[in-house]
Amino acid sequence: MPASDGASILRPRLPMDRDLGAAPCGFRGRILGIRPIASAGLTAEEMERRLLELGFVEGAAVEILHQGLFGRDPIAVRVEATTIALRRSEAAAILVGPRD
Amino acid sequence: MNDQSIAQRRFHIALVGNPNCGKTALFNALTGSHQHVANYPGVTVERKEGSVTTETGRRVQLLDLPGTYSLRARSPDEVVTRDVVLGRQAGVAPPDLLVCVADATNLRLGLRLALELKRLDRPVVLVLNMFDIAKHRGMEIDTGQLAARLGMPVVTAIAVRRGGTAALLAAIDRLAEAALPPLPSSASPTWEPPDATGIRRLQQEADRLLEAAVRTPDRRDPLTRRLDAVLLQPVAGLAILLAVLFLMFQAVFAWAAPAMEAIDAGFQALGAMIGATLPQTGALGLLRSFLQDGLIAGVGSVLVFLPQILILFMFILLLEDFGYMARAAFLMDRIMGGAGLHGRAFIPLLSSFACAIPGIMATRVIDSRRDRLATILVAPLMTCSARIPVYTLIIGAFIPDRPVGSGAWSWIGLQGLVMFGLYAAGIVSALGMSFVFKRLLWRRTPSEPFMLELPDYKLPRPRNILLGLWQRAKAFLRRAGTIILSMMVLIWFLSSVPRPPEGATEPAIEYSLAYGIGRAVEPILAPIGFNWQIGVALIPGMAAREVAVASLGTVYAVEDAEEHAGQLGQALASKWSLATALAFLAWYIFAPQCVATLGVIRRETGSLRWMWFSFGYMLALAYLAAFLTFQTARYLGAG
Ligand SMILES: Nc1nc2c(ncn2[C@@H]2O[C@H](COP(=O)(O)OP(=O)(O)OP(=O)(O)O)[C@@H](O)[C@H]2O)c(=O)[nH]1
Ligand SMILES: [Mg+2]
Numbered sequence: 154m155p156a157s158d159g160a161s162i163l164r165p166r167l168p169m170d171r172d173l174g175a176a177p178c179g180f181r182g183r184i185l186g187i188r189p190i191a192s193a194g195l196t197a198e199e200m201e202r203r204l205l206e207l208g209f210v211e212g213a214a215v216e217i218l219h220q221g222l223f224g225r226d227p228i229a230v231r232v233e234a235t236t237i238a239l240r241r242s243e244a245a246a247i248l249v250g251p252r253d
Numbered sequence: 254m255n256d257q258s259i260a261q262r263r264f265h266i267a268l269v270g271n272p273n274c275g276k277t278a279l280f281n282a283l284t285g286s287h288q289h290v291a292n293y294p295g296v297t298v299e300r301k302e303g304s305v306t307t308e309t310g311r312r313v314q315l316l317d318l319p320g321t322y323s324l325r326a327r328s329p330d331e332v333v334t335r336d337v338v339l340g341r342q343a344g345v346a347p348p349d350l351l352v353c354v355a356d357a358t359n360l361r362l363g364l365r366l367a368l369e370l371k372r373l374d375r376p377v378v379l380v381l382n383m384f385d386i387a388k389h390r391g392m393e394i395d396t397g398q399l400a401a402r403l404g405m406p407v408v409t410a411i412a413v414r415r416g417g418t419a420a421l422l423a424a425i426d427r428l429a430e431a432a433l434p435p436l437p438s439s440a441s442p443t444w445e446p447p448d449a450t451g452i453r454r455l456q457q458e459a460d461r462l463l464e465a466a467v468r469t470p471d472r473r474d475p476l477t478r479r480l481d482a483v484l485l486q487p488v489a490g491l492a493i494l495l496a497v498l499f500l501m502f503q504a505v506f507a508w509a510a511p512a513m514e515a516i517d518a519g520f521q522a523l524g525a526m527i528g529a530t531l532p533q534t535g536a537l538g539l540l541r542s543f544l545q546d547g548l549i550a551g552v553g554s555v556l557v558f559l560p561q562i563l564i565l566f567m568f569i570l571l572l573e574d575f576g577y578m579a580r581a582a583f584l585m586d587r588i589m590g591g592a593g594l595h596g597r598a599f600i601p602l603l604s605s606f607a608c609a610i611p612g613i614m615a616t617r618v619i620d621s622r623r624d625r626l627a628t629i630l631v632a633p634l635m636t637c638s639a640r641i642p643v644y645t646l647i648i649g650a651f652i653p654d655r656p657v658g659s660g661a662w663s664w665i666g667l668q669g670l671v672m673f674g675l676y677a678a679g680i681v682s683a684l685g686m687s688f689v690f691k692r693l694l695w696r697r698t699p700s701e702p703f704m705l706e707l708p709d710y711k712l713p714r715p716r717n718i719l720l721g722l723w724q725r726a727k728a729f730l731r732r733a734g735t736i737i738l739s740m741m742v743l744i745w746f747l748s749s750v751p752r753p754p755e756g757a758t759e760p761a762i763e764y765s766l767a768y769g770i771g772r773a774v775e776p777i778l779a780p781i782g783f784n785w786q787i788g789v790a791l792i793p794g795m796a797a798r799e800v801a802v803a804s805l806g807t808v809y810a811v812e813d814a815e816e817h818a819g820q821l822g823q824a825l826a827s828k829w830s831l832a833t834a835l836a837f838l839a840w841y842i843f844a845p846q847c848v849a850t851l852g853v854i855r856r857e858t859g860s861l862r863w864m865w866f867s868f869g870y871m872l873a874l875a876y877l878a879a880f881l882t883f884q885t886a887r888y889l890g891a892g
Contacts, residue, residue, distance in 0.1 A: 187449075192702060194621070198449060200702070205452040206322045207704055208362050210460070222487035223587040227596070227703055229485060233361050234469060236707040238583045238596075243702045 173215065173230065174245030181216045182249040184209060190246040200246055207239075208232045209247050263314045264429045265346045267337055269370065270354035271362050272320030273708045275382040277301070278412035278717075279354055280317040283422070307426045316348065319617075322362055324369055325446045328620045338370070339444055350428055351377045352421070357387035357394060357409065358474075358709070360467060364459035365452075367403060373444060376431075377405045378424050384409040385417075386709075393468040402462055413714060477709045484577070490584050497577075501568045502673050505561050505641070507666075512560035520553030539749070546810040547745025552738060552803070558645070559730075562638040563722055566607050570721040574713035578603070579705055586703050592684035593691030595619055596703045598628040602683065605635035606676075607725070609850045613857055621701035627687045629857060630867050633850055634683040634843065636676045639798040643841045644675055646802050650822035651834040678842050682874070740793040740800045744807050748789070767808065781840070781876060782833040782883035798847055832886035839882035843875035 176182070187204055189197030209215075209232060218236065219229040227240045268276045284303030301317040318337055319330040326335040333342065340347025353370050355363025360381070370377045381387070381394060400407040408424045411417030447455065484490050524545050531541035572578055578600050586596025594602075597619050605612030612632045619625040636644075648668050656663040657670055748767035753759070762768055770792070771785030778788050786808045794801030802821075809824045825834070845868050855864040 195702065201449045202325065202447075202452055203327075203702065203704060205449060205456060206325070206362075206365075207706070208365075208456065210453055210456040212457075212460070219481060219485040219583075220487065221584065221587050222491060227583060227586050229481075229583060229707055231473070234359055235361060237704060238579070238586075238707055239704045240586070240702065243704065 171249060172245045173217070173228075173247040173249050174241040174243070176217055176244075176249065178217050178220045178225070178228070180249075181214075181252055183252050184211055184213045184215055185248045185250045186211055187246055188248055192242055192246065197246075200243070204243070204246060207237050208235055209237075214252065215247075215249060263312060263346075264350070264425075265314045265316070265348045266350045266352055266425065267316045267318055267348040268352050268354055269318055269334060269338055269366070270320060270382075271322055271356065271359075271366060272706060274320065274354050274356040274359075274363060275412045276320065276354045277317055279380070279382060279410060279418065279421075280315060282412045282418050284315055305422070307422050307429075309426050311426060311429055313425060313429065314346070316345070321366075323366065323447075323452070324444065328618055330617045338373070349376070350425065351375055352380055352425075353377055354380045354382050357381040357384050358390060358392065360394075361456075361459060361463060364403075364462055365455050367405070368455045368458055369447070371403065371405060376428055378421075378428060379403060379405055379407045380421055381407065381409045382412055385411045385414065390474070391470045395466040398466040399462065402465065474709045480710055481580070481707075484580055485583065490580075494581055494584050497572070499673065501565065502676055503665075503669050504568070505564050505672075507669070509560035509564055513557050516557050516559070517553070520549055520556070524549045524553070539752070542749055543742075543745055546807055547741055547749075548738075550803070550806045550810050552741065556730075558638070558642045559726065561641050561645070562607070563726060565638055565641075566722055566725045567718065569604060569607055570718050571713050574711065574717055576708045576710045579707050582705060583707065589684070590703075592688045594627060594631075594684070594687050595621075595624040595701055597705065598624065601628055602632060602635050605632040605637060608637050608639070609633040609635070610853050613850070613853045616857065619701070623695050624701050626858060626863070627690055627695075629854060630690060630863070630870075631683040631687045633854075633867065633871065634679050634686060636679040636842070637798070639847065640841055640844070642802040643798065644672060644838065646805075646822055646825070647834050647838055648672060650826040651829075651831055675838060675842060682842065686870075686874075741803055741807065744789070744793055744800075744804045748808050762808065780883070781879035782830070782836040782887070783840075783879070784829075784833070787833075787837065794844070798841070798844060801841075830887075831891040832883050835886050835891070836879040836883035840875045840879040843871050843878055845872045845875060 187201045191197045213233050216231040217228050218231050221227050227238050229238045270276050283305045303315050305313050318334040321331045321334045324335045326332040336342035337345050351370055353367045367379050396407045406424050408420040410421050527544045531537050582596045582599045585599045601612045601615040604615050609632050613629050616625045616628045648671050652668050652671050657665045657667050748762055748765045753761045753764040767789045771789040774788040775785045789808055790801045790804035793804050806821045851864050
């Protein structure tokens with residue numbers, strides 16, 4: 154898979170770009186970058202590290218498989234060959250674009 | 254170090270890996286010592302040690318560690334893993350070899366961890382576990398290529414198959430040989446937590462490795478895909494979760510009945526036998542009373558609940574092994590979040606249905622202290638299995654055994670429904686209290702993020718389930734044999750001593766110490782409808798809740814010595830009002846937890862203050878609930 158460098162927030166946002174937290178169930182795309190969002194009592198830096206540790210790295214293919222009943226939250230995201238559940242407020246830090 | 258001591262030195266190995274990659278299964282396969290194997294990420298909260306002898310006769314010491322995604326530990330659980338790996342954990346020998354376990358079907362995160370471990374400059378071997386599933390799915394893994402690129406030995410393993418660990422054992426032998434003389438640095442390696450750029454680089458390196466050495470057919474596990482389509486469907490998923498819980502409680506009642514009747518009959522026969530052989534009076538009469546009323550009636554009335562407890566645990570073990578628990582956390586996150594709890598708290602709370610102790614220990618997977626504390630405080634409100642004896646006894650004696658409705662509803666029994674209601678009351682109060690705590694105690698701290706891997710479903714292994722059940726049964730029997738038995742002896746002693754004087758006219762128990770104690774607390778208990786016999790039973794009930802039943806059994810057995818101590822339920826039905834019975838049930842929804850639970854709360858929160866706090870608030874709730882129930886029931890004419 155294409156590896157891009159870490160400072161992806163500097164990349165100009167294309168019209169197709171959006172964050173994973175706002176994407177509908179069934180969305181398929183690729184990760185463009187992680188943007189610094191402090192959430193749930195964590196600093197932006199810590200939030201970014203946690204997402205990276207679960208495999209949310211630039212270039213990874215993602216797909217939203219399931220969502221919860223209340224507020225369509227949380228979501229179950231396929232990241233390459235792993236399925237991760239997370240809340241939309243955390244997924245908002247993940248910038249995604251189309252697959253190709 | 255001379256050759257002698259080198260040969261004698263034990264070789265220490267630690268199993269490190271992502272949650273759910275099969276470390277515990279591998280550990281069991283290697284050591285033959287068994288422990289609970291489950292599918293919920295991070296279920297291993299305790300350190301497990303064992304030893305294995307390799308082909309060449311080398312004794313190797315093995316340590317099973319909690320799952321982690323990185324050495325950058327966040328939860329108390331992951332801290333243990335990090336400290337052991339770095340050789341910083343007090344009382345644990347620094348490992349001579351790290352066995353990095355990875356799920357072969359899900360290598361991406363495992364490879365990054367392997368790369369992270371490699372930086373520590375310690376011998377590492379990578380194990381590709383679950384190789385059977387990987388092959389079945391048509392994956393091709395070039396282990397030679399992986400080993401060359403990683404710079405560490407790579408072996409495959411199938412933890413759940415006989416002989417599935419042969420390659421790993423051989424590799425351990427080879428490495429142990431090569432590792433002598435002892436490693437240059439037994440001291441802890443230098444290690445800095447990686448920053449975001451560092452993690453990114455490692456993951457990108459892992460992705461390149463994956464690209465070069467692994468071919469994966471591009472599809473999800475079909476079983477998991479099909480099941481999740483239903484089980485995680487927003488509405489159906491929640492409905493199914495509820496149905497599963499409801500089925501669990503119906504089963505606890507219905508399936509256990511025959512076994513319980515058999516155990517009950519056995520103890521009755523035993524009691525009758527003793528009664529027939531020993532005389533009524535004199536020193537032997539005292540012995541007879543002790544054996545019949547204290548020992549057999551007491552222990553019997555607790556052991557009767559073994560079948561129910563085993564059925565409850567069987568459900569929990571099956572759901573864990575199957576991989577459903579992480580899904581339950583997913584479905585419940587929003588609902589629990591409304592009450593101020595973390596989605597991850599669902600598993601500790603569900604385990605608390607069996608017993609609050611493992612439930613409280615399972616909270617170690619929760620990263621944030623506040624979320625963890627909130628879960629610990631409300632976990633004892635979940636109806637633990639020790640309350641089953643109390644509920645069963647009272648429901649059996651006071652609630653008629655008939656269907657709720659007719660036709661389509663006739664399969665739901667009224668007794669089962671009341672039981673379900675008691676469980677529901679426990680759940681609702683747990684959620685309500687955590688909401689209150691959040692508002693009062695931690696108004697400003699936001700709750701932690703919810704991030705959880707959903708593992709592929711696996712068919713539960715009957716061997717795992719049976720082993721788990723056997724461990725629970727052993728723990729219960731040990732409890733029955735120690736705490737409960739000694740409490741029973743105490744209760745019998747208090748209710749039999751002193752013996753009534755010659756020519757006494759009142760029942761024997763009215764001359765006993767227990768009577769004095771019961772009478773002393775009666776004024777406090779009168780507003781909630783409890784008589785002095787209940788007062789006597791409540792005190793040892795704090796050592797272990799189920800003892801309350803046994804104590805009632807003993808008190809009434811001694812009281813009714815003349816008219817043969819028969820069914821406790823019948824005795825209660827004739828002596829208690831319905832209002833008292835309902836108040837007693839209400840009390841036990843909240844009843845202050847047993848001593849063992851208090852001890853665990855103290856240990857896990859590291860504070861006496863929180864222990865007393867949880868004791869106090871539950872005592873207050875229990876009294877209030879019993880008071881309201883009793884007064885309302887009496888007002889409605891059930892007094
Ligand atoms: N088919 C197959 N199943 C396996 C294998 N190894 C483990 N499992 C299953 O995978 C599940 C998880 O295994 P565990 O041993 O609990 O995983 P763990 O790494 O200890 O998990 P945590 O302690 O939660 O981090 C269980 O249902 C095992 O039966 C394997 O080699 N093949
Ligand atoms: Mg484990």
